[in-house]
Amino acid sequence: MNGIGASPPRPDGFAKVSGAARYLDDLSLPGMWHGATLRSPHAHARIRSIAWDAALAPDGAVCVTVGDLPGPNGVQLIDDGWPILAGAFTHHVGEPVALVAAPTRLAAQQALQAFTVTYEPLDAVLSLEAAEALPPLYQLGMDSGDVDAALARADLVVEGEYRTGHQEHIYIECNGMIASYAEDGALTVLGSMQCPYYVQKALTHALGLADEQVRVRATTVGGGFGGKEDFPSAIALHAALLARACGRPVKLVYDRHEDIVCTSKRHPTLVRHRTGVTRDGRLAALDIEILMDGGAYTTLSSVVLSRALLHSFGPYRCADVRIRARALRTHTAPNSAFRGFGAPQVEFAIERQMDRIAHRLGLDPLEIRLRNAVAPGDRLPTGQILDAGTSALPCLEEVARRTRFRERRQELEAARARRAAEGDEDQNGAEPRRGIGLSLYFHGAGFTGNGERMMKSPVTARLLPDGRIEVLTAMTDMGQGCSAVFPQIAAAAGGLLPEDVTFAEPDTAEVPDSGPTVASRTTMIVGGLIARVTAALRDRVLEGLPGHTVRDGWIESPAGRVERFRDAARRLRAEHGPVELTLRHEPPAWQTFDETTYRGAAYPTYAWGADVVEVEVDPDTLAVRPLQVTAVCEVGRAIHPTLCAGQIEGGTLQALGWALLEEMKLEDGRYLNDRLATYVIPTILDSPRIDVHLLESHRDGGGPFGGPFGAKGVGELPMDGGAPAVAQAIENATGIGVPAIPATPERLLAWQRAGQTPGGVR
Amino acid sequence: MSTAFLLNGRAVEADGHPMSRLLDVLREQLGHTGTKEGCGEGECGACTVRLDGSPVLSCLVPLFQCAGRRIETVEGITAAPEGPLRDALERFVATGGVQCGACTPGIVVTLASLLASNATPSREEVRTALAGNLCRCTGYEGILRALAPAEPER
Numbered sequence: 024m025n026g027i028g029a030s031p032p033r034p035d036g037f038a039k040v041s042g043a044a045r046y047l048d049d050l051s052l053p054g055m056w057h058g059a060t061l062r063s064p065h066a067h068a069r070i071r072s073i074a075w076d077a078a079l080a081p082d083g084a085v086c087v088t089v090g091d092l093p094g095p096n097g098v099q100l101i102d103d104g105w106p107i108l109a110g111a112f113t114h115h116v117g118e119p120v121a122l123v124a125a126p127t128r129l130a131a132q133q134a135l136q137a138f139t140v141t142y143e144p145l146d147a148v149l150s151l152e153a154a155e156a157l158p159p160l161y162q163l164g165m166d167s168g169d170v171d172a173a174l175a176r177a178d179l180v181v182e183g184e185y186r187t188g189h190q191e192h193i194y195i196e197c198n199g200m201i202a203s204y205a206e207d208g209a210l211t212v213l214g215s216m217q218c219p220y221y222v223q224k225a226l227t228h229a230l231g232l233a234d235e236q237v238r239v240r241a242t243t244v245g246g247g248f249g250g251k252e253d254f255p256s257a258i259a260l261h262a263a264l265l266a267r268a269c270g271r272p273v274k275l276v277y278d279r280h281e282d283i284v285c286t287s288k289r290h291p292t293l294v295r296h297r298t299g300v301t302r303d304g305r306l307a308a309l310d311i312e313i314l315m316d317g318g319a320y321t322t323l324s325s326v327v328l329s330r331a332l333l334h335s336f337g338p339y340r341c342a343d344v345r346i347r348a349r350a351l352r353t354h355t356a357p358n359s360a361f362r363g364f365g366a367p368q369v370e371f372a373i374e375r376q377m378d379r380i381a382h383r384l385g386l387d388p389l390e391i392r393l394r395n396a397v398a399p400g401d402r403l404p405t406g407q408i409l410d411a412g413t414s415a416l417p418c419l420e421e422v423a424r425r426t427r428f429r430e431r432r433q434e435l436e437a438a439r440a441r442r443a444a445e446g447d448e449d450q451n452g453a454e455p456r457r458g459i460g461l462s463l464y465f466h467g468a469g470f471t472g473n474g475e476r477m478m479k480s481p482v483t484a485r486l487l488p489d490g491r492i493e494v495l496t497a498m499t500d501m502g503q504g505c506s507a508v509f510p511q512i513a514a515a516a517g518g519l520l521p522e523d524v525t526f527a528e529p530d531t532a533e534v535p536d537s538g539p540t541v542a543s544r545t546t547m548i549v550g551g552l553i554a555r556v557t558a559a560l561r562d563r564v565l566e567g568l569p570g571h572t573v574r575d576g577w578i579e580s581p582a583g584r585v586e587r588f589r590d591a592a593r594r595l596r597a598e599h600g601p602v603e604l605t606l607r608h609e610p611p612a613w614q615t616f617d618e619t620t621y622r623g624a625a626y627p628t629y630a631w632g633a634d635v636v637e638v639e640v641d642p643d644t645l646a647v648r649p650l651q652v653t654a655v656c657e658v659g660r661a662i663h664p665t666l667c668a669g670q671i672e673g674g675t676l677q678a679l680g681w682a683l684l685e686e687m688k689l690e691d692g693r694y695l696n697d698r699l700a701t702y703v704i705p706t707i708l709d710s711p712r713i714d715v716h717l718l719e720s721h722r723d724g725g726g727p728f729g730g731p732f733g734a735k736g737v738g739e740l741p742m743d744g745g746a747p748a749v750a751q752a753i754e755n756a757t758g759i760g761v762p763a764i765p766a767t768p769e770r771l772l773a774w775q776r777a778g779q780t781p782g783g784v785r
Numbered sequence: 786m787s788t789a790f791l792l793n794g795r796a797v798e799a800d801g802h803p804m805s806r807l808l809d810v811l812r813e814q815l816g817h818t819g820t821k822e823g824c825g826e827g828e829c830g831a832c833t834v835r836l837d838g839s840p841v842l843s844c845l846v847p848l849f850q851c852a853g854r855r856i857e858t859v860e861g862i863t864a865a866p867e868g869p870l871r872d873a874l875e876r877f878v879a880t881g882g883v884q885c886g887a888c889t890p891g892i893v894v895t896l897a898s899l900l901a902s903n904a905t906p907s908r909e910e911v912r913t914a915l916a917g918n919l920c921r922c923t924g925y926e927g928i929l930r931a932l933a934p935a936e937p938e939r
Contacts, residue, residue: 036878039886040893042819042859049818193921195823195831195887245821245887246921279824502885502922665927669881672924699828699919707915707925715926 027515027732030665033507035243035500047199047215047242048276055201058265058275059131061121061138062285063113066147066354066692070111073121073140080123080137081130085269087122092229092264098257099228100221105320105357107229107260113142114319115356116692117285119257124265124273147354147692151293151314154351160317161325161350163332165621167404168343173308177299181380183783185296185372186763187746189687189694190289190361190680193704194501196245198254198286199276202262210263211238216255217247218539219497223531225256226263241529247501248677249360252541253322254286283697287359288687290315290327290350294335294372299343304384304394306341309404313369317350318357324350327358329471331365333625334743336404337373338415338465339395344404346621354692360541362674363742366466367681371764374462374747378754382782387432388751389423392463405616407624412720412735414657418633419463421718422655426635432459435755443758455639455648458756462634462748467626468736469544472616475608475627481535482552484513484560485603487525490593492517492560494553495527495534498545503738504666505545509553511662512546512731516554517561518573523589524557535605543630543736546662548608554731556606563602564592630735631718632656634675634744636711638752645768645775647753649679649711654744657718659735668715671741675713678745680705682764754781790851792817793861803849808832810848811858819859819890823919830918833891834858840898842917859890862897869904870897873931881927888920892928908933 038044075086089096089108096110097103109118123134148154174180200214210232216222219239226237239259244251258275265273277286292315299308313331317324332348381391396415402408423429435457442453469475483495494513500506506526513524527533537549565571571580578585596602616623637651654671661667684703688695696702721733730736750761759771760779778785789798792815799810811817811834823831825844832843835857836850866874873896876882883889892915899906899914906914911932912925920928 030879032878033883035886036883039883039889040874040877041863042817042890042893044886045818046821046887048822049812193919195829195885195919195921196821197823244885246885248921278822279826279829504884665879665881669884669923669927672881672926673884673922674924676924677921698826699824700826704919704921706917706919707912707928710925713924713926 027511027660027662028664030663031507031511033504033666035506044243046196046245047201047213050201050213050242052201052203052272055272055274056124056126056269057128057131058122058124058262058273059135060119060261061135063109063116063118063120065113065142065144066116066149067145068113068142069145070109070113070120071141071143073138076137076139080134081125084123084125084130084134084137085265087264087268091268094229094231097229098260099225100253100256100322101325103228105322107257115354117356119261122261122265124269149353149355149689149692151291151316151351154316154353155314157352159349160321160352161328163328163348163621165332165344165346165405167406170308170310170343170345173343174297174299174310177307178302179300179383181298181300181376181383183296183376183379184762185294185375187292187368187371188765189291190685191283191687191702192248192250192361194246194248194250197277197279197282198251198258199274200255200258200262201272201274202259202266203272204266209236209238211240212259212263213240213242214255214259215244215251216241217244217251217499217501217541219499219529219531220536221253221539222256222259225260229260230263238530238532241499244499244501248362249364249541250286251501252360252539280698283702284694285356287322287357289361290317290324290358290365290368292316292368294369296372296376298376298380300380300384304380304386304391306339306395307343309336309341309344311335311346313346313348315350315365316353316355316358318353318355320357321350322357322359324358326471327360327365330467331369332621333405333467333471334366335369335373337370337377338397338463338631340397340401341404355689362677363739364542366739367678367742367746370464370743371746375750375762378751379782387429388461389419389429392419396463405625406622410628412628412659414631414718414720415463415465417718418631418655418657421716422461422633422635422653425655425716426653428459428461428635432755435459439758453642455641456756457637457639458752458754459635459637460748460751460755462744462751464632464743465629466543466740466743467629468547469627470542472618472625475548476610478538479607479609480538480549480552481605481607482537482549482556483535483603483605484556485601486560486592486596488593488596490589490596491523491525492519492557493525493527494557496537496549496553497529497534498537498540498549499529501540503545503670504663507666508546508662509550512550512553513557516731517557518575519588520576523576543738543740546734547730547736550731550734552606552608556604559606560604563604564588564595628735630656630658630737630740632740632744634748636745636748636752638749638756640753640756645771647683647766649683649749652711652713652745654713654741655716655718656737656740657720658737659721659730660719660733661717662732662734664717667717667737670737671715672713674739674741675745676705676710678742679749682746682749683766684709686765686767788848788852790853791855793857799848801848803847805848806844807834807846807848807851808843811843817858817860821887821890823887828919830895831888831891833894833918835894835898840895859893862894869900873900877931880930881923882931884922888918892918892920896932906932
């Protein structure tokens with residue numbers, strides 16, 4: 024079975040299991056050299072001089088410094104303010120200062136010793152507090168109603184400050200690129216990436232080449248999570264500059280240490296909430312301030328901040344809302360895209376604030392959410408009227424039913440009260456404390472605001488000489504499984520068999536720019552285009568056959584099967600030559616958004632989720648162990664339920680890692696946890712059982728948002744729910760308030776001593 | 786300096802410094818790129834191979850230790866799998882055990898070693914065996930579904 028809702032084996036599965044799949048570092052080109060990067064040891068410094076002593080370098084090694092750049096010193100993303108190599112100043116530890124290439128990886132590392140750089144260290148800004156007084160990288164605001172009046176009228180005003188930390192992607196395959204020039208000056212770059220056309224644009228911009236002179240091909244991608252959205256553009260430029268300098272192909276692959284030191288992370292964030300509520304627990308006013316640590320350069324911070332603003336009010340009803348959001352500049356590596364793209368940080372904050380409000384009012388966490396969750400027809404603070412697939416309440420009710428949340432929470436609360444009454448709360452060697460927590464979350468699928476409208480992504484389909492349909496997109500399969508889902512969509516939309524359809528590799532010389540593989544847009548936006556373009560090409564083959572349809576790969580007349588679709592397509596292709604169609608994405612006309620006031624429909628639709636997490640906390644060490652997660656997610660329609668659930672399982676564990684284990688400590692701007700021995704991600708033994716239950720609001724097809732067969736974007740959704748649920752569970756287990764993550768034992772102890780409670784500081 | 790060992794049942798000789806990492810010898814000299822580097826310091830398990838039948842981290846094994854011994858990589862282990870390993874590998878893709886695939890070779894080698902001594906491991910036995918193999922994509926659930934018998938829906 025390969026239809027919509029079936030889970031066929033992914034086509035790249037066995038190659039990955041057997042070791043046959045080729046990742047970037049598995050490739051070698053004839054005559055290829057290896058590159059290495061000289062990096063700044065200072066968070067902020069003036070570069071006085073850079074000297075290269077060829078006599079100290081291995082034979083033939085070449086170097087590239089900022090003076091060798093043939094064009095602007097900027098990696099083109101939204102703008103080109105991110106330097107390819109540090110110029111007169113370095114703005115973060117690990118910033119690239121110079122490059123070398125040599126015949127072997129070892130020789131390239133040795134060649135770095137031939138540089139002498141004189142730095143003049145300067146004061147560095149290394150915290151959000153220090154950055155707050157300085158001009159921001161970017162700022163945004165949104166106003167709905169009259170917040171001050173609503174706060175003045177409210178029965179209760181609750182304040183809270185919530186913090187989240189850096190998170191490193193830890194894709195298991197580190198970043199890497201190979202660049203090679205042909206004799207005619209054309210450049211080809213191979214690499215691990217999410218966005219081949221981003222890389223191409225950066226290369227043409229900085230190297231002064233025309234589009235047709237730069238070919239970018241994605242190799243098998245060993246995990247991305249946003250970490251291969253913007254950074255590959257910089258590495259591709261470095262590899263290309265070295266290839267240009269030495270006249271050979273150059274491979275530039277980061278080892279884990281280098282990848283952690285210099286690549287982007289999730290933005291550390293501080294959110295301040297001031298919320299007016301009525302006596303019966305309804306939100307009356309939301310006053311929200313968001314501060315995100317953008318690092319040294321803006322890169323994608325402006326759009327991360329935008330998505331953060333648009334998720335900061337959570338899946339709740341409130342008419343009077345004021346949001347002020349700033350991305351601040353610090354002397355750390357630029358923080359950028361990471362699964363969720365700003366939403367997980369602000370949803371952590373609003374969920375924690377809802378818990379605090381519930382605590383003040385004596386409501387339980389389920390009740391406060393049931394009273395405020397949005398329903399179909401409700402308005403978000405942006406003014407967007409929510410569609411019929413709005414599923415906050417169904418998710419909440421289903422997760423509470425499956426976990427007996429209310430009863431279980433009362434049992435655990437009673438146990439904690441009993442222990443406190445008996446005075447054995449602090450007894451050494453006591454049994455682990457159990458706690459349960461719940462969260463409600465949502466995620467806008469596709470690009471924010473007018474992004475999709477401006478991009479108008481194209482997808483192309485063409486007939487191959489053998490009568491199959493070939494579909495061409497620029498999407499990369501970084502593990503999420505579009506290589507399995509796309510053929511399902513095309514076959515179902517065209518009435519074809521899976522073997523009647525084939526997909527081109529993401530190669531800018533072949534495929535159109537269907538946009539980046541980001542923002543949970545791959546299935547929903549590009550998948551929708553694949554469905555349309557495949558059906559349109561099928562109709563082209565059916566021209567002149569009125570009343571005929573295609574089903575299961577056969578052309579059918581009202582009287583029955585006529586012939587195989589492929590036979591008719593092959594004939595058409597032979598008679599007419601190339602038959603090719605390109606369609607562009609067009610957002611629904613009603614989806615309009617004002618980028619200055621932040622009013623309107625920021626996303627065509629939202630996916631919804633509710634998590635319940637049960638944890639165990641060691642009363643002596645305050646170590647937290649998640650035991651069980653139940654995630655109920657509404658995804659419109661699961662094209663491939665196994666892969667869809669896989670996104671939720673993996674995203675949920677990433678969220679738990681961020682909430683409990685993954686802490687990036689900084690000292691003088693240097694990450695102390697700059698290797699896998701010290702930056703700890705969840706092993707299988709740290710991982711709870713994760714039960715995923717999919718709700719599908721559009722099983723019968725269609726929907727108001729344009730996703731194929733009703734599918735919504737799902738990749739980022741699960742990142743939003745795990746952290747607030749686990750924080751609430753820790754409070755339930757221990758009574759210690761959790762205003763920040765990661766909730767490490769050291770921090771829990773500090774909060775306990777400082778009198779942090781679920782209602783705030785005592 | 787040349788070091789002789791058995792690689793997936795075939796006699797090979799590798800040239801290199803005695804302290805060369807087995808990982809590099811396999812990938813760069815012997816063309817066995819199925820074995821992956823994830824961290825280079827023995828934390829992630831992506832480079833797991835079998836040495837005389839036991840799983841080891843090839844980024845931490847110097848070449849000289851391999852002299853005269855049996856090395857099996859993911860390519861050899863999956864070439865003609867039999868019995869419980871064959872069944873597990875067939876399920877592995879179907880259950881969502883594979884996403885990006887960068888950790889997968891190391892996990893397959895570790896599981897092959899587990900299944901060689903325990904054809905029907907429990908969920909807990911699989912978790913213990915895989916404690917040294919990091920996966921960032923799956924949340925481990927898809928991997929566990931491939932190995933451990935399904936439990937009834939609660």
